[in-house]
Amino acid sequence: MSIFVNGDTRLCVQGITGRDGAFHTKGMIDYGTNVVCGVTPGKGGQSVHGVPVFDTVADAVRETGANASITFVPARFGAHAIIEAAEAGVDLVVAISEGIPTLDVAKVYQRLGELGTRMIGPNCPGVISPGKAKVGIMPGWIHAPGPVGVVSRSGTLTYEVVDQLRRNGLGQSTVLGIGGDPIIGTNFIDALTAYETDPQTEVIVLIGEIGGTDEEQAAQFVTEHLDKPVVSFIAGRTAPPGKRMGHAGAIIAGGRGTAQEKIEALSEAGIPVADRPSDIPGLIAAALGRK
Amino acid sequence: MKIHEHQAMEIFAQYGLPVSGFDVATSPADARAAAERRGGSVVVKAQVHVGGRGKAGGVKLARDADEAERYAESILGMDIKGLTVEKIVVAEAVDIDREYYIGIVVDRATKKPVYMVSSEGGVDIEEVARETPEKIHKHSIDPERGLSDVEAAELAAKIESDPRVAAQVADAILRLYAAFVGSDASLAEINPLVVTADGIVRAIDAKMNIDDNALYRHEDIAAMRDASTETVELTKARELGLSFVKLDGNVGCLVNGAGLAMTTMDLIKQHGGEPANFLDIGGSSNPEKVAIALEIITSDPKVRSILINIFGGITRCDDVARGLAHALERTASDVPIVVRLTGTNEEEARRVLAEHDLVTADTMDEAVEKAVVLAGRDS
Numbered sequence: 001m002s003i004f005v006n007g008d009t010r011l012c013v014q015g016i017t018g019r020d021g022a023f024h025t026k027g028m029i030d031y032g033t034n035v036v037c038g039v040t041p042g043k044g045g046q047s048v049h050g051v052p053v054f055d056t057v058a059d060a061v062r063e064t065g066a067n068a069s070i071t072f073v074p075a076r077f078g079a080h081a082i083i084e085a086a087e088a089g090v091d092l093v094v095a096i097s098e099g100i101p102t103l104d105v106a107k108v109y110q111r112l113g114e115l116g117t118r119m120i121g122p123n124c125p126g127v128i129s130p131g132k133a134k135v136g137i138m139p140g141w142i143h144a145p146g147p148v149g150v151v152s153r154s155g156t157l158t159y160e161v162v163d164q165l166r167r168n169g170l171g172q173s174t175v176l177g178i179g180g181d182p183i184i185g186t187n188f189i190d191a192l193t194a195y196e197t198d199p200q201t202e203v204i205v206l207i208g209e210i211g212g213t214d215e216e217q218a219a220q221f222v223t224e225h226l227d228k229p230v231v232s233f234i235a236g237r238t239a240p241p242g243k244r245m246g247h248a249g250a251i252i253a254g255g256r257g258t259a260q261e262k263i264e265a266l267s268e269a270g271i272p273v274a275d276r277p278s279d280i281p282g283l284i285a286a287a288l289g290r291k
Numbered sequence: 292m293k294i295h296e297h298q299a300m301e302i303f304a305q306y307g308l309p310v311s312g313f314d315v316a317t318s319p320a321d322a323r324a325a326a327e328r329r330g331g332s333v334v335v336k337a338q339v340h341v342g343g344r345g346k347a348g349g350v351k352l353a354r355d356a357d358e359a360e361r362y363a364e365s366i367l368g369m370d371i372k373g374l375t376v377e378k379i380v381v382a383e384a385v386d387i388d389r390e391y392y393i394g395i396v397v398d399r400a401t402k403k404p405v406y407m408v409s410s411e412g413g414v415d416i417e418e419v420a421r422e423t424p425e426k427i428h429k430h431s432i433d434p435e436r437g438l439s440d441v442e443a444a445e446l447a448a449k450i451e452s453d454p455r456v457a458a459q460v461a462d463a464i465l466r467l468y469a470a471f472v473g474s475d476a477s478l479a480e481i482n483p484l485v486v487t488a489d490g491i492v493r494a495i496d497a498k499m500n501i502d503d504n505a506l507y508r509h510e511d512i513a514a515m516r517d518a519s520t521e522t523v524e525l526t527k528a529r530e531l532g533l534s535f536v537k538l539d540g541n542v543g544c545l546v547n548g549a550g551l552a553m554t555t556m557d558l559i560k561q562h563g564g565e566p567a568n569f570l571d572i573g574g575s576s577n578p579e580k581v582a583i584a585l586e587i588i589t590s591d592p593k594v595r596s597i598l599i600n601i602f603g604g605i606t607r608c609d610d611v612a613r614g615l616a617h618a619l620e621r622t623a624s625d626v627p628i629v630v631r632l633t634g635t636n637e638e639e640a641r642r643v644l645a646e647h648d649l650v651t652a653d654t655m656d657e658a659v660e661k662a663v664v665l666a667g668r669d670s
Contacts, residue, residue, distance in 0.1 A: 075504065076507060076508075098573075099504045100504060101475055101502055101504045101505035101508075102397050102475075102477060102502045102504060102505070103397070103404070103434060103472065103475055103502070103505070104505075105402075106397065106402055106403055106404065106434040107434045107435050109402045110402075110403075110433070110434055110435055111435070125604055137604045138604050139603065139604055139634045139635050142634075152550070153550065154548060154549065154550025154551065155548045155550065155551075155604060156546075156547055156548030156550065156551040156601075156602040156604060156606075156634075157548060157550030157551040157553075157554055158550070159602045159604055159633075159634060160551055160554070160602050160655060163602070163633065180549055180550070182397060182399050182477075183397065183399060183402045207550070209549070209550050209553060210553070212399045212400075213399070213400065214399070214400075217400070233554075235550045235551075235553040235554045235557065236553040236557070237557045237560070238538075238553070238556045238557050238559075238560045238566060239553055239556070239569070240536065240538065243536045243569075244503075244534070244536075245534070245536065245549055245552070245553055245569055245571075246534040246548070246549025246550075246552060246553075246569070246571035246573075247549040247550070248502075248503070248504060249399070250549055250550075250553070254417045255417070275561065276554075276557075276558055276561065276656065277554065277655065278654070278655075278656050
């Protein structure tokens with residue numbers, strides 16, 4: 001098993017004819033993902049790496065039976081693209097696009113809730129279930145199938161952690177990047193809920209960062225609802241207050257959202273917090289050993 | 292993006308909020324003229340992007356034009372939390388009977404805008420939230436439907452009992468929400484919204500932060516950016532789409548991805564060093580961007596070593612390597628550089644960098660250790 005994407009995923013790539021869309025379509029196909037269609041308005045009838053391109057997601061879904069979508073469209077069309085995919089009937093939209101206005105994302109989130117479509121992101125690296133499907137921009141080769149479920153607000157920091165897992169022979173059930181924006185479709189609690197019921201996942205790595213209170217809420221959720229062990233890492237211990245650290249959502253505002261608060265909340269919930277990414281494999285081994 | 296109070300007041304006025312009359316002044320003489328125009332009694336307020344300016348002496352009530360000129364003299368050029376006051380607002384003084392707080396933020400947990408109103412206006416609202424949270428009334432707003440007249444009236448009724456005044460407060464609540472949505476704000480607040488002795492509601496303060504992601508559709512607001520609050524490096528970085536935050540240490544960092552960049556800083560600290568900056572070159576990086584990022588870092592004379600930490604996903608390692616090679620060819624900096632490039636197209640990156648004099652590392656821990664040692668070495 002795994003969460004959110006697997007061998008049954010039939011993927012549509014929105015923005016497939018763009019530089020990044022085309023590049024990562026090839027990456028996903030090479031990994032073995034079943035990319036069944038792409039969409040770029042006005043470019044229907046073309047093909048990219050052998051994938052047929054359609055003008056709309058509705059056309060693409062009707063012709064190919066796609067059940068998930070990934071968006072590489074420019075930010076100003078990002079909100080529309082996500083809603084278009086959801087209205088076309090896919091179950092999952094992975095929004096890679098960075099820079100979609102926050103109030104647009106708020107509307108998108110609400111609309112997708114009405115349609116019953118899950119959104120991952122925006123501003124995220126996507127999701128990969130090693131050996132089954134890669135729906136994202138992560139380097140596939142660092143991943144391997146195994147018992148570790150990873151959920152993270154970051155992109156490249158996640159690759160770093162997964163690389164540490166690989167070096168230590170620890171494979172993953174699914175690696176999920178939930179995104180760095182203030183409003184995101186799938187949060188830590190959603191991911192923890194899915195991992196808890198996934199038979200392949202034996203231990204969960206939660207990678208957080210400064211800003212918001214998602215980690216604190218996750219810590220409480222773990223205490224109340226989770227049987228599987230969780231280990232964690234929090235980025236931004238040295239981040240100054242009031243400055244946006246790259247991600248739109250990574251900011252210590254009004255003295256809240258510090259790494260220290262998050263580390264305390266996680267520790268109180270009995271979740272070990274690694275000092276550095278290279279300490280994570282040891283914490284996982286200990287957690288698996290305790291089972 | 293933060294905008295100044297007077298800019299927020301202009302936006303609020305466009306949305307029909309009862310903003311009291313004001314002028315912007317950059318000299319004591321201007322302030323005097325403004326005070327004379329506004330009938331003598333005015334409030335002189337520093338325009339800086341920090342809270343707590345009142346406590347710092349940046350807000351003064353002047354009884355007449357002479358006093359306005361003197362206060363302007365003392366406030367202009369004043370240092371408030373490291374920022375120099377270059378502009379002041381001279382606003383007509385209002386006879387205040389009671390003060391309220393109304394504000395809207397995007398709530399990350401509910402994924403909706405949330406309205407906050409309080410009868411405790413004119414003080415630090417974060418303090419009210421900590422000490423007496425029951426005095427702040429919160430109301431979540433449906434982002435699609437917006438705020439209805441009924442919702443606004445209900446909110447107003449929580450802080451104002453006189454129905455004639457409450458109607459004005461409700462109107463202000465609606466208009467502030469319209470300004471918030473219409474400007475793509477991440478925060479909009481009036482603190483205080485006052486009721487005068489004769490029962491008139493006035494906004495005598497304005498604060499707005501704008502969602503950077505939405506600036507592309509608000510050219511008028513984007514043009515409000517105060518370049519004097521930014522360093523040259525910051526402006527350069529922003530225009531290129533690089534995230535850059537200057538810090539005090541001596542290990543420069545060039546990293547792709549915000550989380551990895553923060554982690555790199557954290558590890559530098561753990562290894563006994565101090566990061567000189569946060570710099571995220573973002574995704575899809577082109578060589579030119581990397582070259583300029585390196586120039587921004589080396590323009591800081593305190594930087595004694597540079598750590599380049601790239602884990603390629605959407606960013607291709609060979610792009611970063613080409614930018615780096617390009618930068619090395621055109622800059623004369625002799626600051627040692629430690630490079631760690633892993634991920635997409637890493638072999639090609641190694642080929643590009645083979646002929647350059649760089650310290651290489653395979654892991655982040657190793658790279659950080661080397662960069663900290665190099666920064667600490669006597670030159």
